Ligand code: SF4
């Protein structure tokens with residue numbers, strides 16, 4: 617298992633992590649067996665957005681005696697009413713639901729408390745200017761949540777949260793299909809056919825700059841909807857006309873800047889294993905480029921997707937990493953210290969490029985890598 621630091625929280629999370637939706641409708645014994653299976657393979661991180669009492673109690677029981685070694689991301693502003701999940705902005709209900717959540721999970725703190733599902737800018741302002749944020753801050757100062765985050769599908773809103781300086785973590789929907797869609801507050805529109813008629817021909821700059829902003833500011837991203845609700849795994853439903861594998865979907869998300877973990881909703885141990893296959897998959901199996909490239913509609917042309925397809929470099933340069941660090945500096949006036957430090961630790965630097973051109977013939981997205989190495993060498997000084 618690969619462990620990554622979740623931004624400035626300092627938490628070391630497994631890159632492959634669990635969503636909670638796969639545990640619905642299961643018995644306590646089944647949930648416990650699933651956690652045994654996942655933990656034995658190195659998973660240490662779960663997102664629990666659902667307020668379903670049975671689900672929370674089953675997960676609480678499954679983590680009994682091993683809570684300290686496991687990282688729980690719970691959500692504020694979800695309640696269970698009339699046997700249903702409901703999002704709320706009612707401070708009283710939010711307070712009560714938080715207390716119940718801790719009891720059900722058999723714990724006295726959440727490692728991360730997410731303010732649940734803010735997609736509309738108006739909703740963001742109401743939450744961040746009001747009692748919900750004050751409540752979240754209080755919980756953090758009492759140590760009952762250790763870090764604060766929000767979940768969102770809208771890059772504009774996620775950016776507002778990051779720029780507020782209040783959040784340490786963003787849970788965001790990332791997959792190559794959503795990345796083609798401009799920002800909006802209607803999550804259902806992300807997959808609507810008419811949206812694809814208007815879809816961008818390349819990655820949406822607002823999404824891309826959100827990921828870069830998070831990395832620069834030390835805000836960790838964990839990913840939801842990595843399979844686009846399963847549609848990307850289906851040849852019929854995938855907008856690329858070809859199915860991606862779970863490994864390719866995970867690789868895409870885990871190669872975006874700022875991303876520490878993918879929360880995969882798995883209904884069975886087989887599905888957990890399919891996600892875990894990412895950990896040991898060779899580069900060829902992780903490579904998502906063949907699915908994205910060569911489609912008339914989506915060009916991605918000239919745009920580094922951090923896919924690593926160009927490796928190996930004659931001079932040993934990690935080209936994807938150099939491109940990523942360079943891109944992280946573009947929106948900034950100076951050179952951010954963290955980026956400069958990350959660049960320094962690379963074994964080989966852009967200035968070592970001998971302009972052999974071998975990489976360019978392998979890049980499926982037509983990136984002019986020699987020129988990119990030259991630009992990076994100028995920017996970083998070596
Ligand atoms: S330069 Fe091309 S092949 Fe290399 S990581 Fe970027 S997109 Fe992939």
Ligand code: SF4
Nearest residue numbers: 929969970972973975
């Ligand atoms: S052109 Fe430069 S970056 Fe590309 S393989 Fe050759 S040395 Fe490496």
